[in-house]
Amino acid sequence: MTSFRAGYLEIEPRELVRYLLRNAGQFDREYINPQELLEFLKLDYTSFHFATELPEEARCTLAGASPRALLSFADRLIATDDSLSVKRERFSVLHEIGHYVLPHHEHALYVCDDIGLSFGTRLMLEKEANDFAADLLFLGDRFSAEANSRQISTSTVKELATRYQSSFEATARRLVEKNFRPCMLIVFKQKNRQHNIDVDATPSWDVRYCAASPIFKTRFFEKLRGEVPPEAVAAVTQSGKGIEDSYVCEISVSDSATDKQTIFQAEFFFNTYNIFCLLTPKT
Numbered sequence: 064m065t066s067f068r069a070g071y072l073e074i075e076p077r078e079l080v081r082y083l084l085r086n087a088g089q090f091d092r093e094y095i096n097p098q099e100l101l102e103f104l105k106l107d108y109t110s111f112h113f114a115t116e117l118p119e120e121a122r123c124t125l126a127g128a129s130p131r132a133l134l135s136f137a138d139r140l141i142a143t144d145d146s147l148s149v150k151r152e153r154f155s156v157l158h159e160i161g162h163y164v165l166p167h168h169e170h171a172l173y174v175c176d177d178i179g180l181s182f183g184t185r186l187m188l189e190k191e192a193n194d195f196a197a198d199l200l201f202l203g204d205r206f207s208a209e210a211n212s213r214q215i216s217t218s219t220v221k222e223l224a225t226r227y228q229s230s231f232e233a234t235a236r237r238l239v240e241k242n243f244r245p246c247m248l249i250v251f252k253q254k255n256r257q258h259n260i261d262v263d264a265t266p267s268w269d270v271r272y273c274a275a276s277p278i279f280k281t282r283f284f285e286k287l288r289g290e291v292p293p294e295a296v297a298a299v300t301q302s303g304k305g306i307e308d309s310y311v312c313e314i315s316v317s318d319s320a321t322d323k324q325t326i327f328q329a330e331f332f333f334n335t336y337n338i339f340c341l342l343t344p345k346t
C-alpha cells in the first residue's frame with residue numbers, strides 16, 4: 064500500500080513577529096516596549112544578580128560562558144542578570160520571548176549566555192532567538208524601509224540606533240543585512256594585548272566577523288581577513304571621539320584565487336569595544 068505523510072501548516076517567524084507587534088500595539092509606537100509584549104504574552108519579568116543568586120545547576124551553560132538571561136517556561140518567567148546595560152537587557156528579554164514563541168524551541172528552562180546571545184553564535188536555537196529578537200527590536204519591515212531610503216553611513220547608523228533605542232552594532236548589522244545596495248559591515252576586535260603593558264605599542268585590530276547585504280555577497284565576497292589600517296585606528300580611538308567622528312578612506316581588497324584587486328570606500332568608527340567598518344563599492 065502506498066503511504067502518504069501528513070504535513071501541518073507551520074507559522075513562519077516573520078508572521079509571528081507581525082502578529083506579536085500588531086497585537087501588542089507596537090506598530091503605533093516609535094520604538095519597541097518589551098514590557099507590553101510580556102504583558103500580551105502573560106509573562107513575568109525579573110532581574111537579579113546571576114553570579115550569586117542563580118542556582119548552581121543553572122549556572123553552567125552549554126558553551127560555558129556567563130549566563131545573561133533565562134526563560135522558565137513552566138513559571139512563565141523571564142529573568143536577566145542585573146549587570147546588563149539597558150540595551151542588552153532589552154535585547155535579552157526579546158531573545159527569551161523568541162524562545163517562548165518560536166516553534167521547535169523546547170518548553171523548558173533556557174539559560175542563555177554571552178556566547179549564545181552574540182551575533183556570531185553557531186548554536187541554531189540561539190541564532191533563531193537572536194534573529195527573532197532583532198526582528199522585534201527593529202519593528203519588522205519598518206527599519207528596512209528606512210534603511211534603504213538613507214545613505215549607508217555612520218550618521219545613518221547613529222540616527223537609526225537613536226530612533227530604535229538599539230546598540231550601534233545591532234543597528235549597523237541590520238543596516239547592511241536589510242540593504243538592497245551592495246554594502247558590508249566588518250567588525251574588528253583588538254588583538255595585541257601587549258599594548259596594555261607597553262603603552263607605546265600600537266594595538267592591532269583584526270576581523271571578528273562580517274555581515275553583508277545579499278547583493279554584496281553575490282557580487283563580491285562573504286567575508287575577508289585583514290587589519291584596520293593604523294591611521295584609521297589612531298583616528299577613531301582617540302579619547303573623546305564618538306561614533307560620528309568616523310574615518311573615511313579607500314581600501315583595496317585582493318581576491319585570494321585570482322589576485323584581482325577591487326577598490327572600496329571604507330568608513331571606520333568605534334563604539335569603545337570594537338572598531339567597525341562600513342564597506343561600499345567605490346563609485
Ligand SMILES: [Zn+2]
Binds near residue numbers: 192
Ligand atoms: Zn537563548
